[in-house]
Amino acid sequence: MLVNVTKESLLHALQHVLKAVVANSPNPILSGIHIQAYEKALVFTASNTSMTIQYRVPEDKDSMNVQRTGGIVVPARYLSEIIRRLHAGWIAFESEEPFILSITSGDSHVRLCGLDPAEFPPVHSPSTDAEPACKFQIQNDVLRSAIRQVCVAASTSDSRPVLTGVSFEFTGENLSLMATDGIRFASRTLHTGYNINNGTNVIVPAKNINEIVKMLSDDKAATEIAVSRHQISFTANELHVQSVLIEGVFPSAVKNVIPQSCKSELLIxxxxxxxxxxxxxxxxGGNIIRLTAASGKLVLLSGTSxxxxVRDEINLEAMEGDDFTIALNGRFLLDILRCLDSGSLRVRYTGKESPVVILTTDPLSPALFLITPVRTHD
Amino acid sequence: MLVNVTKESLLHALQHVLKAVVANSPNPILSGIHIQAYEKALVFTASNTSMTIQYRVPEDKDSMNVQRTGGIVVPARYLSEIIRRLHAGWIAFESEEPFILSITSGDSHVRLCGLDPAEFPPVHSPSTDAEPACKFQIQNDVLRSAIRQVCVAASTSDSRPVLTGVSFEFTGENLSLMATDGIRFASRTLHTGYNINNGTNVIVPAKNINEIVKMLSDDKAATEIAVSRHQISFTANELHVQSVLIEGVFPSAVKNVIPQSCKSELLIxxxxxxxxxxxxxxxxGGNIIRLTAASGKLVLLSGTSxxxxVRDEINLEAMEGDDFTIALNGRFLLDILRCLDSGSLRVRYTGKESPVVILTTDPLSPALFLITPVRTHD
Structure with a gap:
């Protein structure tokens, strides 16, 4: 391998793939970055086995040229620390001896001991995948906002793996995203514009998909999503990310417990x-906050002996139905409020021990959240 | 106490005093902030017993007025978290019941349980101190740069307390600042413009003085320093900080081991x-880097099996004397290079096992550093 590439292009590529590097893996190959020089592109790959991130730097007279193809895996941490400290401008990557990468920039010469690229976890190309069940595109800003909102309700405990995921459920041209940890539930429906077979439902680890949408920097561009039996992949320009799927059945019955009627509805x-x-x-104390809706106002109360x-109050934009008081986990409510885009909220009270329903009013981003109230003794 | 103060003034005051708050002190009073409303000023004080920070918000029709004097101590963490989340504009502090602070801003009402201000560590006013040995002023940017440079060499281990401090040594109109951890030594001399008695030498904890100089935001303003037998204080506008002194004798003999002659000198x-x-x-590996000076160049080498x-080289601005190779702790060298203001450096080689001397060439900030080389077997 012999490649010339600018520091800027290198840093841009590293910044993406570093997110999949395992910091101190017992398997050193997972703490590495796979660098492969092809005829017309330099490809960086990192994988933590659950998620694989690939970033492609195309040939360009101002930023990259390949003089000799080849591949190597080098320790991610050292590579990125060195690249960051080199002078701006061209950097040469050369690998003559097996598994040694020589990095040269001006008067700086680095020899980095690498690993055999044959040991690196293979990347499944979506095009060669036996059964790509479906493929569609979604605009980045829409995808990011939807994933952020739904991930709020995913569980972070590994005791029930399906609850750590986001369910992708396809119905006609619609994609329903759902997550729940048993106490909270979030869902949002996206219009894909593609008629996708029913039954291709998958569960994607919330942790992975959350990282993936953060990398989609160009709001108005679209990301191609390909779902197959064992993985989901996201392709946006030079970035290609694959995630494993979570085996199991998502508790879709949760949808059926969404209260259809309510005792009061607030517009906030x-x-x-x-x-x-x-x-x-x-x-x-214990994250419990008490909400009381009455006479056009919502009073919020909390305390620790x-x-x-603290007592706070806000004016409601509208209120229908009876006055009510309910106790909620304030952290859960904050999680939801922090990921909303804009527009007012509908908050539905459905009974003292039945979930509070929160709906966005923006017709372009119809999200629904449920929070089970906290039982109190007063 | 009944005070009206703007959120901005409050946050500004809190941001200063929070640095002395002990996060989870077994003595809750040290996790608190003492708020005292005088006729014409609102004074915030925090103390970790080693350092006391006081910030005074003067009466001003646009930002603070006192309607009733009084004092209270409230938990720092809760106070600052609440103030940050209140609406911009006026905030009322009222304490009617003993040790309860009511905070009101718009529709937000907070009651915060406080503590008895009589239990708060007393602040010694510099003017009432029995023996203020000396008092002088130094411009903030000069003081900050000097303290940063000298603190580099202070020890962070408590095994010899005097080495965790910065020695202030007064000679005529000069103030010599010095610190050493036994392997490194740093010194810088400042001209005070005041003739100060010989013999008023004190040792100030490096940790405290480092925090103090970070608070001196106005570069061209001056800070008044008052040294007495048991404490040193710094006063800059509305900020007043006191630090305890470290008992003991600074090993000033270090000064006498500064090599007066050298085998080679580099200008870099x-x-x-x-x-x-x-x-x-x-x-x-082990932070060891090897420097080789020869033919107008300095070659830097390091490696870990x-x-x-890595091999790097830089051009020297000048070199006198013999070629040499020396091994140093790279972290120690970095600490020094990161705190230099500007201008070239003189690096003096005085022998394979004798300290390297680094001098700044800027006549306005004459700093001197020593680093003991690492013994290697080659």
Missing amino acids: GPYGFLQAVERVSVLA DIGE | GPYGFLQAVERVSVLA DIGE
């Missing part, structure tokens, strides 16, 4: 609501 | 040197 401006919940959360209490 | 541009040392440090090696 999201920003003032978020700020008030943030304030009362500071002193919320020996420390103090 | 500091920025290129810093960058090269940063690069070779990435792969420096199984990982790799």
Whole structure:
């Protein structure tokens, strides 16, 4: 391998693939970055076995040229620390001896001991995958907002793996994203514009998909999503990311417990609501905050004995139905409010022990959240 | 107490005093902030017993007015988290019941349980101190640069307390700052413009003084320093900080081991040197880097078996004397290079096992550093 590439292009590629590197893996190959020089492109790959990130730097007279093809795996941490400290401008990567990468930039010469690229986890090309069940495109800003909202409700405990994932459910041209940890539930429906077979439902690890959407920098561009039996892949320009799927059946029955009627409904401006919940959360013992809706206002209360209490109130844009008081986990409410894009919220009270329903009013991003209330003794 | 103060003024005051708050002190009063409303000022104080920070918000029609004097101590963490989340604009602090602070801003009402201000560590006013041995002023940017440079060499281990401090030694109109951890030594001399008694030498904890100089935001303003038998204080505008002194005798004999002659002397541009040392440090096993000066160049080498090696070189601005090779702790060298202001460096080689001397060439900031070389077997 002999390649010339600018520091800027290298850093850009590394910044993407580093997210899949395992910092101190017992298997050193997973702490490495696979660098492969093809005729017309230099490809960087990192994998933590659950997610594989690939970034392709195409040939370009101003930023990259390949003089001799070849591949190597080098320790990610050392590679990125060295590249960051080199002078701006051209950097030469050369590998003459097996598994040794020589890096040269100006008067700086680095020899980095590498590993055999044959040991690196293979990347399945989506085009060679035996059964690509479906393929479609979604605009980046829409995908990012939807994933952020739904991931809020995914579980972070490994005791039930299916709950750590986001369910992708295809119905006609619609894709329903859903997640729940048993106490919270979030769902959002996206229009794909492609008629996709029913039954190709998959569960994607929330942790992976959350990282993936953060990498989609160009809001108005689209990402191609390909779903097959054992993996899902996301392709956006030079970036290609694959994630494993979670085996199992998503508890879709949750959808059936969404209360269809309610005792009261509030219309609330999201920003003032978020700020008030943030304030009362500071002193919320056990994260519990109490909401009381009455006479066009929502009163928020929290307290911890020996420390103090907060009382806040916000004006409602509208209220229908009876006055009510309910106790919620303030952190769960904050998680939801922090990932909303814009527009007012509908908050539905369905009974003292039945979930609170939160709906966005923006018709382009119809998200639905449920929070099970906290049982209190008063 | 009844005070109206703007959120901005409050946050500014809190941001200063929070640095002395002990996060989870077994003594809750040290996790608190003392708020005292005087006729014409609101004074915030925090203390970790080693350092006390006081910030005074003066009466001003646009930002603070006192309607009723009084004092209270409230938990720092909760106070600052709440203030940050309140609306911009006026905030009212009221304490009617003993040790309860009511905070009101718009529709937000907070009651915070406080503590008895009588239990708070007393602040010694410099004017009432029995024996203020000396008092002088230094411009903030000069003081900050000097303290940063000298603190580099202070020890972080508590095994010999005097080595965790910076020695202030007064001679005529000069103040010599010195620190050493036994392997490194740093010194810088400042001209105070005041003739100060000989013999008023004190040792100030490096940790405290490092925090203090970071707070001196206005470069061209001056800070008043008052030294007495048991404490040193720094006053800059509305900020007043006191630090305890470290008992004991600073090993001033170190000064006498500064090599007066050398075998070679290099003149080096500091920025290129810093960058090269940063690069070779990435792969420096045991932090050891090797410097070789010959034919107008300085070659830097480091390596770790199984990982790799780096070779870097920089052009010297000048060199006198013999070629040499020496092994140094790269981290120690980086610490020094990172705190230099500008101008070239003189690096003096005084023998294979005798300290390397680094001198700044800027006559306005004459700093001197010693690093003991690492003994190697080649």
